[in-house]
Amino acid sequence: MKTDNSGDVRLSGISKTYGSFTAVHPLDLTVPEGSFFALLGASGCGKTTTLRMIAGLEEPSSGTVHLGDQDVTHLPPYKRPVNTVFQSYALFPHLDIFENVAFGLRRRGIKSVKKQVEEMLELVQLGEQARKKPHQLSGGQQQRVAVARALINHPKVLLLDEPLGALDLKLRRQMQLELKRIQTEVGITFVHVTHDQEEAMTMADTVAVMNGGRVEQLGSPADLYENPRTTFVANFLGTSNLIEAEVDAKNGDDIVLRAGGGKLVLPQARCSAPATAGGKVLVGIRPEKIALTHADDAGSIPEGRNRLTGKIADASFIGVSTQYVIDSPVCDEFAVYVQNVERDGRLVPGADVVLHWSPAHTFGLDAAQAIDAGTEEEADA
Amino acid sequence: MPFVTWLKRHLVVIAGLLTLAYLLLPNVVVTVFSFNKPKGRFNYEWQQFSTAAWKDPCGVADMCGSLSLSLQIAFWATVGATLLGTMIAFALVRYRFRARSAVNSLIFLPMAMPEVVMAASLLTLFLNMGAQLGFWTILIAHIMFCLSFVVVAVKARVMSMDPRLEEAARDLYAGPVQTFLRVTLPIAAPGIAAGALLSFALSFDDFIITNFNAGSTVTFPMFVWGSAQRGTPVQINVIGTAMFLVAVLFVLTSMVVGNRRNKQKA
Numbered sequence: 001m002k003t004d005n006s007g008d009v010r011l012s013g014i015s016k017t018y019g020s021f022t023a024v025h026p027l028d029l030t031v032p033e034g035s036f037f038a039l040l041g042a043s044g045c046g047k048t049t050t051l052r053m054i055a056g057l058e059e060p061s062s063g064t065v066h067l068g069d070q071d072v073t074h075l076p077p078y079k080r081p082v083n084t085v086f087q088s089y090a091l092f093p094h095l096d097i098f099e100n101v102a103f104g105l106r107r108r109g110i111k112s113v114k115k116q117v118e119e120m121l122e123l124v125q126l127g128e129q130a131r132k133k134p135h136q137l138s139g140g141q142q143q144r145v146a147v148a149r150a151l152i153n154h155p156k157v158l159l160l161d162e163p164l165g166a167l168d169l170k171l172r173r174q175m176q177l178e179l180k181r182i183q184t185e186v187g188i189t190f191v192h193v194t195h196d197q198e199e200a201m202t203m204a205d206t207v208a209v210m211n212g213g214r215v216e217q218l219g220s221p222a223d224l225y226e227n228p229r230t231t232f233v234a235n236f237l238g239t240s241n242l243i244e245a246e247v248d249a250k251n252g253d254d255i256v257l258r259a260g261g262g263k264l265v266l267p268q269a270r271c272s273a274p275a276t277a278g279g280k281v282l283v284g285i286r287p288e289k290i291a292l293t294h295a296d297d298a299g300s301i302p303e304g305r306n307r308l309t310g311k312i313a314d315a316s317f318i319g320v321s322t323q324y325v326i327d328s329p330v331c332d333e334f335a336v337y338v339q340n341v342e343r344d345g346r347l348v349p350g351a352d353v354v355l356h357w358s359p360a361h362t363f364g365l366d367a368a369q370a371i372d373a374g375t376e377e378e379a380d381a
Numbered sequence: 382m383p384f385v386t387w388l389k390r391h392l393v394v395i396a397g398l399l400t401l402a403y404l405l406l407p408n409v410v411v412t413v414f415s416f417n418k419p420k421g422r423f424n425y426e427w428q429q430f431s432t433a434a435w436k437d438p439c440g441v442a443d444m445c446g447s448l449s450l451s452l453q454i455a456f457w458a459t460v461g462a463t464l465l466g467t468m469i470a471f472a473l474v475r476y477r478f479r480a481r482s483a484v485n486s487l488i489f490l491p492m493a494m495p496e497v498v499m500a501a502s503l504l505t506l507f508l509n510m511g512a513q514l515g516f517w518t519i520l521i522a523h524i525m526f527c528l529s530f531v532v533v534a535v536k537a538r539v540m541s542m543d544p545r546l547e548e549a550a551r552d553l554y555a556g557p558v559q560t561f562l563r564v565t566l567p568i569a570a571p572g573i574a575a576g577a578l579l580s581f582a583l584s585f586d587d588f589i590i591t592n593f594n595a596g597s598t599v600t601f602p603m604f605v606w607g608s609a610q611r612g613t614p615v616q617i618n619v620i621g622t623a624m625f626l627v628a629v630l631f632v633l634t635s636m637v638v639g640n641r642r643n644k645q646k647a
Contacts (some may be wrong), residue, residue, distance in 0.1 A: 057548050077551040084552045090545035092565045102561075141476035149553070 005294050007033030007156045007189040009054060009223035014063030016049050023049045025213045026063060031157075031206075033068075036190045038204035040197060041375075042236070046213040048087075051159050052358040054191065056080045067156055077108070078150045083150035088166055091134035091144050097121070097145055098130040104153040107361065120152045123182070125169040140171045147179070151186060158183075160192040164199065176202050197237045201225070209233050211374070225286075231365055234284050236374035241290075243330045244367060245283045247275045254359065257283060261331035264306045264362065271364030280367040287335040289361040294344060295352035307356040310334060312349050321349075326355060408625055416620035422612025434615035438623075441614040444604055448620060451585055451601035454516070458523035458584040463577045465524070466531025467569070473532070474539045491529045499526070500593035507594060514596025522594050523584040530583065531576030540570025 009031040016024040024046040031037040039047040052058035054065055056077035064073045072080050083104070091100050101120055102113045110116075121127045124144035126137075134142055143163060150158055163179070164172045180203050183190050193261075196201050198206045201221035208218040209232070217224060217233045228234035231242060245259035250268070255275045257264045264283055273281050293301055301307065310328030322343070326334040336355060338347075347353065388395075414424055418431035429626055439445035472478075491499065500522075507518050546568065550560040588602040595603060605617055 055552060057552070076556075077548070078554045082552075084546050084549070086549055088543075088545070090549040091541060092546060092549070092564060092569075103550070103555075107554040107559060107563075153553070214446050353436075 006070075008066070008068050009157055009191065010066040011050070011054070012064050012066070014050070014053060014060045014065060016053060016058060017061045022213055027215050029208065029218075031189060031191055034187050034204045035191055036069055036180070036192065036203055038192045038194060038200035038207045039210055040194055040199075040236075041210035042208050044197055044310040045210040047195075047210045048161055050210070051084075051191060051193045053162055053344065054157065055082055055159050057084075073197070081156045082159060083153050083155040083157075084161060085143075085146045085150050085163045087162040089134075089146040089163075091142055091145055091149070093134055096131050096133055097126065097137070098332065100134065100145055101149045101152055103149060108153075116152060120148045123151075123185075124148045126326075137145075139167050140175065143167065143175060144178075147182065151182070151188070155188065157191060160190060162195070162368070163192055164194075164196075172199070179203060185331065198293050201237070209236060211236075225260065227270060227363060228284065228371070229365070231282065231369050232374035234363075234374070235372065239287055239335055240284045240332050241287060241331060242282050242284050242365070242371050244371070245281055245330075247277050247279050247281060249277060250275070255281075255364065257281065259283065260308065260328065262308060262319045264308075265359040266362045266364045267360060270360075270362065273364055273366035275364065282365040282367050282369075282371060284363045284365060285357055285361060287323070288337040288339075289322075290336045290355050290357045292326075292336055292338055292344075292347060293354045293356065294346045295347075295354060298354045301354060301356050304359070305356040306359055306362060308334075308355055310356055312347060312351050312353055313351055326353065328355065385410055411618050411625070412622045415615060415622045417615055417618075419615065424613045424615050424618065433641075434619045438619050441606040441608075442615045443599065444601075444608075444614070444616055444620075447604040448601045450598065454519055454523060454600065455581050457520055458527055459577050459580040459583050460568045461520070461524040462527035462531050462580045463573060466528045466576055467573055468526070470532045470535035470572075474536055479585070481567050488529050488532050491526045492533075496526075496589045500590040503590065504593045514594055515598045518594045519591050519598065519600065522590050523587065526587075527580035527583055530579045531573075534576035534579065535569060535572040538569050539554065542568055605638070 008247050009029075011027060013025040013026045013028060014024065015022070024122075025051070029050075032187065039050060041047045046187040049058060053060045056072070056075060060073065066072065067081065083226075092103065092292055095103070098117055098121070102117045105113045105116060118127065118130070121130055124147060126141060126144055126148070129137060129141065134145065143166075146163065160179075164175050167175060176199060179190075179192075192200070192204060201224075204221065206218065207224055208222055209216045209224065211232045216230050217228065219227075224233060225237050228237065228240065231240075234240035234242065245257035245264060248256045248258045248263065249264055250256070251265075255266045255268055255271060256266050257266055266281075266283060268275070270330050271281060275281055295309070308325040308328050308330060312324055313327040313333075314325040317340075319340070321337045321339050324336040324338065324347070326336055334355065414427070415434060416430050416432060417424055417427055418429045418433065419426070420428055436442070469484075469488065473481065473488075503518075503522050503525075504514075507514060508514070512518055542565075546564055547560050550564040551557075555563055586602060588606060589599050592606070594602055599607070605613075608614060608617070
């Protein structure tokens with residue numbers, strides 16, 4: 001491993017505007033060398049523009065791009081030690097697979113490319129296909145050629161622009177693992193752009209969630225999932241139940257909230273909004289953190305857990321778990337996922353239930369933001 | 382009715398063959414009559430098989446001179462029109478500039494304009510400018526009307542080209558010149574070649590515009606026209622058949638080469 005940090009990517013105050021439209025608001029971002037970094041967001045959130053500014057295909061309107069200690073802001077793409085795997089691959093249709101992969105080496109004046117190209121094609125398991133044209137390969141094979149064509153140049157950073165978007169689900173899973181394996185093997189910094197939250201969480205060490213040209217939150221997949229700080233992140237990564245609650249009092253490290261006549265406890269550390277008595281916060285809880293108990297057994301629920309009452313509106317059995325929709329006074333579509341370990345036969349639509357969960361799994365968000373930001377309903381609207 | 386069933390089943394093939402015959406019959410006549418030994422000055426009735434004309438293709442006074450002139454004009458018109466037309470096509474697809482859409486439609490005008498009118502207008506223009514009619518006026522006129530066809534052919538190709546291919550080239554250490562030579566040009570090549578072939582054929586064929594602006598210069602189509610009034614030498618058919626054979630050979634070679642290349646790849 002190199003130790004000169006030359007594979008760091010540092011974006012300082014970088015932004016991009018097209019006329020009056022701001023694609024990327026000034027943002028600072030550091031991608032440490034050797035990490036697998038994902039830029040996650042819906043289409044039009046500025047993630048691809050950010051990637052293209054690192055590649056040099058887009059000139060930033062302000063700010064600087066550093067690779068290690070080198071300022072590359074004004075270098076053209078062909079002078080940057082960075083390579084890109086393009087969306088839909090952009091393989092050269094008039095060249096065969098071998099020449100596609102050799103392209104970068106030849107442009108840098110390297111004469112004997114044969115051995116390197118063959119080794120690279122072996123790495124992506126395409127040794128047999130060297131003399132075929134790109135259109136003769138399947139989508140998954142083309143994708144691997146695109147990766148090989150970029151990696152052979154030993155870039156300091158590999159940029160991936162929705163590289164798996166054109167593949168079907170099964171192949172996508174396979175390629176996710178494959179890319180992760182290659183990244184571990186070569187140890188190059190990967191910056192990966194995707195709109196697929198599952199893909200970002202599976203592959204990346206660090207994920208930056210982008211929305212409207214800004215980074216909403218940055219962190220490890222687990223951190224983002226467990227401690228979302230905005231409703232967008234809470235809804236975009238997985239599913240969240242969000243309810244509006246009023247701050248009742250502070251009790252040591254906890255905040256006591258009032259919602260729908262009941263009391264909920266939220267650890268102060270997990271609340272990203274200022275909580276003053278009488279003010280409002282959004283309380284969030286992930287569906288799989290909630291337990292369901294039939295109303296008749298409400299007495300058996302241990303003390304100290306947050307609880308809400310409701311009625312089962314819908315139940316769908318999906319094998320490993322059952323997904324319930326609960327109609328409760330605070331929220332009429334409360335999602336609850338219960339593992340199918342011991343199924344209670346009484347939990348059918350129409351049954352009265354108590355939902356309860358550990359306060360430690362509760363998170364609090366600023367109530368001033370749209371409660372449905374980042375949900376699919378919002379995206380459709 | 383077995384015949385009706387048979388007809389129904391093979392209707393597409395029959396229609397195809399009839400159309401092909403319709404297309405090729407004139408060529409067959411040209412070829413057959415290139416082996417004729419006509420009685421008088423006109424080669425319109427079949428008399429007797431002879432290879433005399435094939436053995437002496439330049440036997441007719443001035444014919445090979447006009448043929449060589451036509452080939453030269455066609456060559457230079459192709460070079461000029463292809464160069465200019467390719468550049469125009471790239472400009473129209475790649476750049477947003479004032480009057481772009483106007484230029485886009487103006488390019489089509491020479492194709493839509495009746496040739497006779499254009500020929501007469503060109504003559505007016507050349508005479509007013511005091512230009513000496515001949516090789517150069519013909520060449521200028523030919524480049525002008527071939528241009529539109531090149532632009533149309535190349536534009537279609539450039540428009541369907543994924544802009545990411547050039548970005549990929551730049552990303553892979555190819556500077557602007559390298560990107561153009563290694564990626565843009567090879568991918569646009571089929572369109573450019575189509576435009577060039579079309580230009581060559583159009584220029585070589587052209588009679589009307591050429592006739593108006595040639596002065597005392599005589600191209601091959603003008604020679605054929607002129608001689609047709611006094612008698613048609615068999616050599617005209619020989620040249621026609623030879624041109625046809627060259628074109629067929631050209632197509633066959635490119636097909637064989639293409640096939641072999643594909644087989645090697647597989």
